[in-house]
Amino acid sequence: MKDDAGTLLTLAGYFAVMSLFAIGGANSAVPEMQRVAVEVERWMTARQFSDIFAIAQVTPGPNVIIVTLIGYHVAGFAGALVATLAMCGPTSLLAFYVGGMWERFKDAPWRGALQAGLLPISIGLIAASAIVVASATAHNFVAVATTLATAVVTYTTRLNPLWIFAAAALLGLGGLL
């Protein structure tokens, strides 16, 4: 764990820029977070990243909380704070100003094109985040089956995912994956 100013600046720079490209939400930036944290900066292993991803999904609250965990892992409490502010700050300002003029463009034709054009991109990015984390988790048959079963249950039912997480944790504890 490092907490020098250089590391904090690096964290802030990565997340501030990344947030502006997170089309469709925080999960859309997960492939880029993994690329930076595991491959470029080597802050953590792919397994540690998938742990952090799992913790962020289980914790109540917005998914963006994954950056808090990455920041904490890299530079302790200061890192957690810097990463969270960098990920939320620029886009909050954007939302604040755009939110003020949004209604004026209610019927503008470009608004529909923008929304329709960004939807496939955001879906592709979210699917990519699943694939990227799966490359660290899908290491045996039971793990793949757990992933697929959770996907099917999520798609077809409204079951609270915490039940699935509890069952998956027990499977893991039993040494099955």
Next chain:
Amino acid sequence: MTPEEFNDAYALCQFLPGPNVVNLSVVFGRRIRGAIGSVVALLGLMGPPFVIVTLIGLIYAQFGEIAALQRMLMGVAAAAVGLVLGTCAKMARPLFKDRLGLAPLLALATLVSVGVLRWPLYWALAGLIPLSIAIAWVRR
């Protein structure tokens, strides 16, 4: 806020970059009480999870390598991937109403470039976003 206003703000925050719920809290806070409203909504949304997750980060740093915890996290991570896949599949349903099949193709191109080829996000999006919006504009 009326239901229409809320839906409108929600639509805005779906296409603004960054964490959707965070953006929504800012827009919502602004409607209620201006800039102060936004700050308070943001703090209310992020404060408690920030504290909880920092504590979890502390625990993980201490005990993350314990075998039993490691095995449990493996299970939860596998399920978390499934949760994201299932949610993504739900969101993708409207894409398949596209009769030319261009929308699913654009989603697939994004998935492959960012998720499989592991291109930096910016390179991939610099090409894909203008292309996708141009296609939507032409077909509007």
